Amino acid sequence: MKGKFFVSLALASLTLTTVKAQTSEPVLLTINNKPVTKSEFERIYHKNNKDSVSDQKSIQDYLQLFINFKLKVMEAEALGLDTAASFKQELASYRKQLTAPYLIDKETEEKLLKEAYDRKQWRLRASHILIKLPENPSPADTLAAYNKAVELRNRILKGEDFAKLAKENSEDDVSKVNGGDISFFTVFSTVLPFENAAYKLKIGEISELVRSPFGYHIIKLTDKQPNPGDVKVAHIMILVPRDAKEEDTKKAEDKINEVYQKLQQGEDFSKLAQEYSDDKSTANRGGELPWFGTGRMVPEFEATAFNLKKDEYSKPFRTSFGWHIIKKLDTRPIASFENERNDLQTKIAKDPRAQQSKAVFVEKLKKEYSYTPFAKNLDEIIKSVDTTLFSGNWKMSPKVDLNKPLFKLGDSTYTQQKFAKVLSQYRAKSKKGEYKADAAKEIAKQLYKDWETDVILSYEDARLEAKYPAFASLIQEYHDGILLFNLTDKMVWSKAIKDSVGLKEFYEKNKNNYMWDTRANIAWISYDNDKCKDALIKAWEKSAKSETVLDEILKSVNKKSTCLTKKETKYVSKNEYPEIDKIAFNSDKSQNKSYAVQDDKKNILVFLGTIPPQPKLLNETKGLVTADYQSFLEKQWVDELHKKYTVNVNESVLKQVK
Numbered sequence: 001m002k003g004k005f006f007v008s009l010a011l012a013s014l015t016l017t018t019v020k021a022q023t024s025e026p027v028l029l030t031i032n033n034k035p036v037t038k039s040e041f042e043r044i045y046h047k048n049n050k051d052s053v054s055d056q057k058s059i060q061d062y063l064q065l066f067i068n069f070k071l072k073v074m075e076a077e078a079l080g081l082d083t084a085a086s087f088k089q090e091l092a093s094y095r096k097q098l099t100a101p102y103l104i105d106k107e108t109e110e111k112l113l114k115e116a117y118d119r120k121q122w123r124l125r126a127s128h129i130l131i132k133l134p135e136n137p138s139p140a141d142t143l144a145a146y147n148k149a150v151e152l153r154n155r156i157l158k159g160e161d162f163a164k165l166a167k168e169n170s171e172d173d174v175s176k177v178n179g180g181d182i183s184f185f186t187v188f189s190t191v192l193p194f195e196n197a198a199y200k201l202k203i204g205e206i207s208e209l210v211r212s213p214f215g216y217h218i219i220k221l222t223d224k225q226p227n228p229g230d231v232k233v234a235h236i237m238i239l240v241p242r243d244a245k246e247e248d249t250k251k252a253e254d255k256i257n258e259v260y261q262k263l264q265q266g267e268d269f270s271k272l273a274q275e276y277s278d279d280k281s282t283a284n285r286g287g288e289l290p291w292f293g294t295g296r297m298v299p300e301f302e303a304t305a306f307n308l309k310k311d312e313y314s315k316p317f318r319t320s321f322g323w324h325i326i327k328k329l330d331t332r333p334i335a336s337f338e339n340e341r342n343d344l345q346t347k348i349a350k351d352p353r354a355q356q357s358k359a360v361f362v363e364k365l366k367k368e369y370s371y372t373p374f375a376k377n378l379d380e381i382i383k384s385v386d387t388t389l390f391s392g393n394w395k396m397s398p399k400v401d402l403n404k405p406l407f408k409l410g411d412s413t414y415t416q417q418k419f420a421k422v423l424s425q426y427r428a429k430s431k432k433g434e435y436k437a438d439a440a441k442e443i444a445k446q447l448y449k450d451w452e453t454d455v456i457l458s459y460e461d462a463r464l465e466a467k468y469p470a471f472a473s474l475i476q477e478y479h480d481g482i483l484l485f486n487l488t489d490k491m492v493w494s495k496a497i498k499d500s501v502g503l504k505e506f507y508e509k510n511k512n513n514y515m516w517d518t519r520a521n522i523a524w525i526s527y528d529n530d531k532c533k534d535a536l537i538k539a540w541e542k543s544a545k546s547e548t549v550l551d552e553i554l555k556s557v558n559k560k561s562t563c564l565t566k567k568e569t570k571y572v573s574k575n576e577y578p579e580i581d582k583i584a585f586n587s588d589k590s591q592n593k594s595y596a597v598q599d600d601k602k603n604i605l606v607f608l609g610t611i612p613p614q615p616k617l618l619n620e621t622k623g624l625v626t627a628d629y630q631s632f633l634e635k636q637w638v639d640e641l642h643k644k645y646t647v648n649v650n651e652s653v654l655k656q657v658k
Contacts, residue, residue, distance in 0.1 A: 003189065029063075029649045031070055034554035038653050040605050041066060043473075045657070059657050069484065071641040076483035079441040081364075086481060093479045100349075102464055102471060103457055105361040109345075112353055116344050117337050118261040119187040119199055123294040124631065125223035127162060127180035130172040130234075132215040136390070136428065138439040149209050149216035150366070156206055162220050171215070180220070184302065186227055189295030191353045194219065227294060229333040233305045233326045234269060234287035239278035240322035256323035263313060269327045278322065284381060288329065301326070362456050369459065377404040377563045378448065381423070385436050385444040409459055422451050461582055491637050496630040504618065506629045511615040514625060517573060520584030521608040524567040532563035534603060537595060545594055545606050567603075571611055583607045 026038040045062050081087055116409040131149045136143055150167055156162055163179025165476045170176040187195065193212040199351060201207055201221035210217040236259055259276050263269060270286030277283040294302065300319045308314060308328035316323050334340065348354050365371075381396065388394040402417040423444060496503065507514075527533040539553045547569065554564050574585045579596040584607050596605045618625060 016279055016580050026653045027650060028648060028653050028657070029067070031067075031074060031647050034074075036070065038123055038657060055608070056655075063654070064534070067647055068638050071645055072487060073480045073483050074645065075641055076487040079247040079487070081483055082479070082485055083312055087486065089161060090482055091479055095475055098474060098478070099461055099464060102468065104459065105364065108357040109362045109502050112357060113341060113344050114337070116348060116617050117340055118185050119195070120334055120340070121227055121646040122188045123184045123225055123227045124198050124221060125184045127166060127220045127222055127609055128172065128182060128194070129166045129170040129180055129218040130215055136439045138436040139442070140436070140438070145216055146209065146583070148267050149218060152345040153206065153209065153218050156218065181222070183299035184223070186293065186294040188351060198252055202229065210596055227334060228289045228306055230292050230293045231305050231328065231329060232330045233328050234273060235282070235289060235327070236269070236273045236277045236287050236325045237279040237321065238276070238323040241270065252323055256325065260316050260325055263325070269313060287327070291332070358453065358457070362453050362595070365456050365460055366409075370408070372408040374405050377416055378406055380404070381419060382444050384421065385440050388531050389423060389426055389440040389443060392425070392427045393428070394423055409456060412459065414455055419448060419451060422447060431432060488634070492634045496626050496633055503629050504625065506632060507618045507625050510628070513620045514616045516611070516616055518573040519573050519611045520580055521569065521610055521611055522572050522580055522584070523547065523569045523606040525603060525604040525606060526565045526567055526602055527553070530559055533597070533604060536564055539638065540595060540606065545608070550606055550608070569608070580605060584610065
């Protein structure tokens with residue numbers, strides 16, 4: 001909430017950018033001799049007045065808002081708010097978000113977006129054989145897995161049955177029982193190397209060996225269909241635990257068949273889901289699941305969902321979770337590229353394919369900043385890496401001079417010392433398996449690639465403000481916006497809420513600004529039967545019509561049994577209740593009555609008279625009083641800032657603003 005508020009305030013109301021005054025630029029104003037240029041004001045003025053006609057009056061009006069804002073920011077800086085750790089952390093967080101578009105290759109990203117969208121048009125079905133690799137494979141481990149995968153692929157190419165070989169040799173325990181079949185999938189559903197290979201295959205074709213983080217894959221494409229998009233279903237699930245006994249499994253099947261029979265007899269699916277489904281997260285919504293597409297559900301569930309017609313429900317079917325009945329609620333096709341763009345960008349940013357854009361960008365930076373590597377110096381470190389790397393105990397020999405350069409970039413040199421620190425801080429994620437020295441060296445090479453990439457991107461990151469004026473302006477806007485929010489909160493918003501004494505004093509001085517209009521004094525009487533209602537009305541019409549008299553009437557009618565109850569008496573303003581308007585605020589006196597009946601609620605509304613206008617109590621209008629008190633505090637504060645700081649406007653330059 002806080003972030004959204006101050007950004008809205010800074011960008012939509014009083015956004016500004018501090019730009020160093022150049023001697024050639026006209027100075028519009030100074031604040032304590034600090035110059036603000038005409039171009040700065042014009043840029044911000046037009047940014048916030050896009051739909052307004054520019055004239056001297058609007059420019060003059062905006063100038064006052066602009067000056068007030070500048071004074072507040074200057075005061076925040078004078079108080080040191082820009083040096084606070086919380087401020088720096090918040091600004092750094094926003095800056096990190098804003099840098100993202102500047103640290104990728106836009107052309108490559110666009111290609112990735114279009115590739116992902118094109119792939120999304122299709123769903124593929126494939127089978128695979130996996131030969132696993134350990135987490136940190138040595139060259140020997142890698143060679144052994146590779147040779148085994150090559151042998152299996154050659155056997156397939158010579159005519160042996162893929163499914164049979166998968167059952168006998170695949171190390172993917174989930175798919176091997178199905179002959180390697182992983183059912184349908186689409187873009188972002190599998191690891192990227194697998195996806196890349198699969199989308200290049202024709203139906204029935206066998207892939208080359210595919211290396212992924214899991215090991216080596218042999219892929220066979222078995223089907224390719226247009227992607228039907230997304231589907232929305234409701235389901236009723238009867239859970240069958242993996243270790244369920246035979247009698248429990250039979251009970252679950254009987255229960256789902258009972259539900260199915262009720263559906264066939266016309267009972268409501270939603271109500272049956274609420275009553276029977278073991279999926280408690282959806283049962284209270286009638287079994288309704290979020291939208292999903294290909295590759296999001298277990299194969300049996302997905303296939304059934306897509307094959308149903310709208311509003312049709314399935315027969316009971318079994319998955320690894322239990323028994324299900326699905327009702328198809330709706331379908332939606334894949335949206336246009338532009339409508340899918342944001343979702344695809346988000347997924348790509350979290351996907352390994354984002355490294356492609358980063359890698360291209362890094363190569364461009366290397367050329368731009370005259371990157372010079374020193375391979376021998378890198379080899380010297382890599383050769384020294386052994387298995388102590390995995391336990392976090394690796395250290396470079398003290399005899400080695402670590403001041404040798406690994407690479408130069410622009411005006412900076414990065415030495416062995418800096419990379420050695422990265423190696424010394426590494427810890428293996430897992431302790432499974434036996435670590436080998438050659439595996440440690442491979443890890444060290446990858447760590448270097450990652451570190452070098454981060455260093456180069458950081459080098460560019462540090463120069464973004466100087467390189468891109470628009471980025472510098474945006475960062476300044478966030479800088480000033482955070483300061484504005486923090487100081488205004490302290491001086492105005494929170495102060496008004498916490499300062500109960502000041503708020504009460506402000507209310508007492510201004511309470512005539514918070515007036516009630518004429519109100520009706522109304523008593524709500526509930527009745528048990530028409531006889532009591534008629535008795536009350538008859539007695540009331542003949543009475544002197546006061547609250548005391550009303551209480552006496554109620555007491556009289558309730559002598560034998562309590563059939564009338566006074567629920568409440570309260571003041572009611574015009575337009576709150578139509579029936580009260582007719583009896584209390586009707587200008588046609590000949591039509592006025594002193595009561596109204598709500599037959600549907602068995603209430604009699606008795607009109608006891610009008611209350612003349614009077615100030616509202618503080619607790620009756622606290623929100624409005626607090627808002628006005630905040631405005632008062634802000635005006636008071638701004639007046640003090642104008643007294644504290646000297647503002648000089650160059651009127652001749654102001655006339656040139658367009």
